[in-house]
Amino acid sequence: MSRTVAEQLVETLAQAGVQRIYGLVGDSLNPVTDALHRSGKIEWIHVRHEETAAFAAGAEAQLTGKLAVCAGSCGPGNLHLINGLFDAHRSMAPVLAIASHIPTSEIGSGYFQETHPDQLFRECSHYCELVTNPSQMPHVLQSAMQHAVSKRGVSVIVLPGDVAAMRATADAPGRGIVTGVPLVRPTDADLARLADLLNRASKVTLFCGRGCAGAHDELLALADKLKAPIGYAFRGKEWVEFDNPYAVGMSGLLGWGAAYKAMHDCDALLLLGTDFPYKSFMPTTPKIAQVDFRGERLGRRSKLDLGLCGDVRETIKALLPLVEQKTNRKFLDAMLEQHAATQRKLRADVDAGRTHRPIHPGYVVAMLDELAGPEAIFTADTGMCCVWAARQLGTAKGRRLLGSFVHGSMANAMPQAIGAQAANPGRQVIALSGDGGFAMLMGDVLTLGQHDLPVKILLFNNHSLGMVQLEMEVAGMSPFGCNLKNPNFAALAQAAGLFGVRVEEPAQVRPALKQAMAYPGPALVDIVTDPNALAMPPRATIQQAAGFALAMTKLAFGGKSDDVLDTVAANWRELL
Ligand SMILES: Cc1ncc(C[n+]2csc(CCOP(=O)(O)OP(=O)(O)O)c2C)c(N)n1
Numbered sequence: 001m002s003r004t005v006a007e008q009l010v011e012t013l014a015q016a017g018v019q020r021i022y023g024l025v026g027d028s029l030n031p032v033t034d035a036l037h038r039s040g041k042i043e044w045i046h047v048r049h050e051e052t053a054a055f056a057a058g059a060e061a062q063l064t065g066k067l068a069v070c071a072g073s074c075g076p077g078n079l080h081l082i083n084g085l086f087d088a089h090r091s092m093a094p095v096l097a098i099a100s101h102i103p104t105s106e107i108g109s110g111y112f113q114e115t116h117p118d119q120l121f122r123e124c125s126h127y128c129e130l131v132t133n134p135s136q137m138p139h140v141l142q143s144a145m146q147h148a149v150s151k152r153g154v155s156v157i158v159l160p161g162d163v164a165a166m167r168a169t170a171d172a173p174g175r176g177i178v179t180g181v182p183l184v185r186p187t188d189a190d191l192a193r194l195a196d197l198l199n200r201a202s203k204v205t206l207f208c209g210r211g212c213a214g215a216h217d218e219l220l221a222l223a224d225k226l227k228a229p230i231g232y233a234f235r236g237k238e239w240v241e242f243d244n245p246y247a248v249g250m251s252g253l254l255g256w257g258a259a260y261k262a263m264h265d266c267d268a269l270l271l272l273g274t275d276f277p278y279k280s281f282m283p284t285t286p287k288i289a290q291v292d293f294r295g296e297r298l299g300r301r302s303k304l305d306l307g308l309c310g311d312v313r314e315t316i317k318a319l320l321p322l323v324e325q326k327t328n329r330k331f332l333d334a335m336l337e338q339h340a341a342t343q344r345k346l347r348a349d350v351d352a353g354r355t356h357r358p359i360h361p362g363y364v365v366a367m368l369d370e371l372a373g374p375e376a377i378f379t380a381d382t383g384m385c386c387v388w389a390a391r392q393l394g395t396a397k398g399r400r401l402l403g404s405f406v407h408g409s410m411a412n413a414m415p416q417a418i419g420a421q422a423a424n425p426g427r428q429v430i431a432l433s434g435d436g437g438f439a440m441l442m443g444d445v446l447t448l449g450q451h452d453l454p455v456k457i458l459l460f461n462n463h464s465l466g467m468v469q470l471e472m473e474v475a476g477m478s479p480f481g482c483n484l485k486n487p488n489f490a491a492l493a494q495a496a497g498l499f500g501v502r503v504e505e506p507a508q509v510r511p512a513l514k515q516a517m518a519y520p521g522p523a524l525v526d527i528v529t530d531p532n533a534l535a536m537p538p539r540a541t542i543q544q545a546a547g548f549a550l551a552m553t554k555l556a557f558g559g560k561s562d563d564v565l566d567t568v569a570a571n572w573r574e575l576l
Contacts, residue, residue: 005134006031006164007039009098009157012141012172014041018069020060020422021045021098022053024080026073028100028161033071045422045451047415048443050077054084054097055412056419059402061093063377064423067149067177071098074161075113079120084415085154086124087407092152096144097121101160104132121156128156131163135170145177184293185318186308194270194289195322197306201268201287203331204228207251207259208312210235211273211292215313216397219272220244222316227326228266229335231259233276234386235405238395246332248339251281254390256346258338266331273312275406276301291315346391358530359506361385361460365392367510368430368458371517374398376428377420381413381437383467384533385460389432411440414457418444421453428517430456435486436465442492448522449497456516457524459489462531469531493524502526 003011009032013021020043025033036042047053053070060068070085072078078099088095099117101107106114118130127147129140144155186194198204204226212219212232216239223230223246230246234254241247249257263269264283271290275297276282282302289306290298298307308315346362353363365388372378374396380389380403395401402420404412417431438459448455469482493500499519503512509527516523 003168004031004035004164005131005137005159005166005168006035008137008168008172009141009159009164010035010039010042012138013069013096013145014039015172016067016145016177018042018067018096021069021071022047022056022419022422023071023098024048024050024053024073024077026077026100028074028102028159028164029071029077029098031161031164032098032100032159043422045418045447047418047447049441050080051082051084051411052415052418052441052444052447054081054088054095055415056084056422057095057097058084058088058091058093059379059416059419060423061088061095062091062402063400063420065094066179067094067096067145068419068423069096069098071100074100074102075115078117079115082120082124083407083409085121085156087404087409087412089124089126089154090406091404093154094148094152095154096148097125097154097156099156099158100164101130101158103162104160105162107160117156117158121154121158125154125156126151128158130158130160132160134163134166134168137163137168138170138172141172142175142177149177149179150181183314184309184311185314186291186310188318190306190308191315191319191322193306194291194308195319197268197287197289198226198270199324201266202326202328203266204268204270204326205262205266205286205335206230206246206270206272207263207274207276208232208236208240208272209274209276210239211312212236213239213273215273215316216240216242216244218313218316218320220246221320222323225320225323225325227329227332228270229258229262229332229339231257231262233274234390234403236274237390238399238401241395242397242399246336248335249342250390252276252278254387255281256391257342258335261338262335265335271302272316350392354506356506356530359503359509359527360533361388361462361527361529362392362533363506364458364460364509364513364527364529365389365432367513368392368432369394371510371513372399372430373428376400376430377402377417377424378430378432379403379413379416379420380432381434382408382410383434383437383465384462384470385413385432385434385437387467388460410434410437412437414438414455415441415444417455417457418447418451418453421455422451428456429454430458433457433459434466435459435461435463435484435489438489439484439486445493445496445498445522445524452521454519454521454523456519456522457493458513458516459524459526460529461486461489461526462529462533464531466531466533489526490524493526499523500526502528504528 490500
């Protein structure tokens with residue numbers, strides 16, 4: 001008996017190695033989920049909000065490097081995918097979204113739930129096609145999968161329910177997907193130019209991003225030859241920071257350490273696989289060279305004296321023999337000393353956190369860092385969680401750290417943890433969630449129980465949209481619309497069938513984390529943290545410090561002098 005288009009879709013995805021699809025059922029998607037159910041070859045991860053499905057698929061794809069799939073029903077169902085798909089696409093995660101659609105005969109009639117997904121998803125995908133005829137399906141599916149994997153990002157198949165239920169008329173290609181990635185390295189002439197630039201400079205700094213994945217040994221060899229400090233962007237942290245005697249921390253709004261100074265005080269700055277977005281943190285005086293395997297990214301964030309298109313690892317391997325060994329460590333040692341001083345300050349903050357009330361979130365993450373295993377996968381919500389993760393979480397080799405680091409969406413951490421755990425059943429998966437972010441997609445805490453996913457959620461319950469509160473304060477505004485009237489999240493978690501514990505005292509932090517980590521199922525630790533634990537960027541400008549002072553003055557004149565005292569007490573260290 002011939003197959004339906006939906007059966008052909010499921011069979012082809014299974015052949016391509018897809019193990020699960022995250023999604024939520026709905027009329028037009030029914031032929032697909034029914035085919036999935038009958039085939040038994042692909043697991044259906046039933047989420048409560050489609051945005052979670054897209055974030056989860058994005059996380060799976062980022063962790064495995066393989067194609068991950070999500071699905072939503074027509075109109076509002078697949079529309080809910082969109083924010084997570086933007087995140088996956090911008091994170092270069094190979095994700096295929098199946099957006100089911102209204103009946104073909106109704107397209108253009110203003111039908112119930114009608115949208116135009118083929119237009120809606122165009123901006124967040126490399127490939128987005130509507131299937132109106134069964135004979136299209138094999139090549140559209142093949143192209144969609146191949147685009148997602150080869151171009152690294154999202155593909156969308158818009159599949160009307162009636163077409164999904166039709167008989168397949170063309171054979172699936174059956175050749176699977178080609179996952180090989182070419183090695184790209186610059187020309188010999190370009191490499192010689194880069195070597196010349198580096199050899200002429202007496203103080204070189206390397207600044208590294210996500211493109212340095214898998215290039216740890218080569219980076220260290222280059223830093224050793226150049227006696228160069230290594231700074232990194234947040235996306236580079238997990239690949240660069242561990243076991244690295246040249247590491248000087250991060251730059252940018254989350255930054256700490258000596259990276260900013262190292263980038264500004266050098267003669268030559270080499271940007272490696274980074275698309276670090278904040279121009280205001282980039283220096284203008286040193287010579288700047290950049291290596292990126294995506295040529296279109298060269299020079300878009302800073303001045304560019306030399307741009308090379310190539311994979312970071314391959315480029316460094318080819319560059320190393322051309323680079324002269326430097327022996328003068330003065331610049332490197334000065335930067336390392338400054339970095340060590342920042343680390344001492346962070347450690348002192350952690351020590352102070354042992355007794356600080358309300359609980360300092362940085363202290364919580366420092367405890368987490370001590371207790372989590374070497375293979376732990378962390379996900380961090382957009383907001384202040386990123387600050388504490390950047391500063392206090394050690395990304396030892398083997399650990400992974402995901403966030404919405406390019407798209408910057410709230411509510412990413414728990415959904416990403418769902419995908420991380422589903423794809424890595426044996427690994428410790430820990431979500432660092434903001435109270436604002438968590439509440440946004442809170443319904444999917446139920447997915448943890450439904451699918452028996454033993455994710456641990458650390459909820460930073462500061463009763464505030466803290467990051468935005470900080471933004472307002474540094475701009476001299478008094479914080480408006482930032483306060484959150486929260487429930488007892490631990491009690492909520494318990495009601496949802498999770499292990500839930502609430503922590504209000506610093507002495508309870510460690511035992512509660514241990515308890516949650518030892519618990520065999522999903523757990524939530526609701527930690528009431530200091531809403532005033534703000535953090536200034538590594539290079540707070542005079543205006544920012546002045547803005548902060550102005551905001552404090554406004555609060556004081558608004559009769560909130562207690563708040564002012566709390567905030568200043570919590571932050572005086574940052575301002576010094
Ligand atoms: C979907 C979305 N809405 C709004 C924002 C703007 N925004 C960025 S961080 C933030 C506050 C996050 O608050 P919370 O999750 O409580 O974390 P906190 O910063 O307090 O740790 C907001 C509103 C965003 N990035 N994404």
